Amino acid sequence: MTVAFWCVLIVILLPIGCAGIAKFSSGKFSARHNHDPRDFLDRLEGLPRRAHNAQLNSFEAIPGFAAGVIIAHVAGVAQLVTIDVLAVLFVTSRLLYIIFYLADLAALRSLAWIVGMGLVIALFGVSV
Numbered sequence: 001m002t003v004a005f006w007c008v009l010i011v012i013l014l015p016i017g018c019a020g021i022a023k024f025s026s027g028k029f030s031a032r033h034n035h036d037p038r039d040f041l042d043r044l045e046g047l048p049r050r051a052h053n054a055q056l057n058s059f060e061a062i063p064g065f066a067a068g069v070i071i072a073h074v075a076g077v078a079q080l081v082t083i084d085v086l087a088v089l090f091v092t093s094r095l096l097y098i099i100f101y102l103a104d105l106a107a108l109r110s111l112a113w114i115v116g117m118g119l120v121i122a123l124f125g126v127s128v
Contacts, residue, residue, distance in 0.1 A: 002080060004069045004087035011058075011065055014094055018055035021102070022048045047102060054101040058094065061116065065090055068123030078126035086126070090119040 022041055023029040026048040033040040041052045065087075072083045093116035100109035 002073070003084035004073070004080075007084075007087035007091045008066050008069050010091050011062055011094060014098065015055045015058040015062075018051050018058055018098060022051035022055060025051060047104075050101050050104060054098045057101075057113075058098065061094060064120045065116075065123075068120045068127075072123045072127045075127035077128065082126055083123065086119050086123050090116055090123075093119060 019041075022044060023033075023037070026044055029040065044052055069083065069087055072078055072086075093112050097109055097112040097116060100106075100112055
């Protein structure tokens with residue numbers, strides 16, 4: 001398995017970490033909330049709410065990144081090291097995105113998102 005494929009797995013797991021932060025940083029999550037966790041998460045404010053929003057955006061980022069990695073591999077045009085570097089940089093951009101979201105640094109969060117989107121586009125670009 002390539003480094004880029006491992007990066008896809010990491011990106012799939014990132015929203016789970018965000019969900020944990022959203023639920024448990026509120027100090028209010030209990031077993032009864034597990035019956036309707038979406039309702040609980042929708043009512044959060046502050047850091048827990050930002051963690052939930054980071055979770056949602058992290059889920060949204062998975063398909064494009066996974067497709068880019070798979071297409072780059074299947075196309076067979078780019079060197080493996082190029083695909084791996086782009087994938088690691090994407091994971092880094094997503095981690096920074098989450099950190100900036102939690103810290104309420106909106107401009108940096110947006111910049112990290114733009115960089116991540118550029119890296120997804122780059123994965124498609126190296127496939128040509």
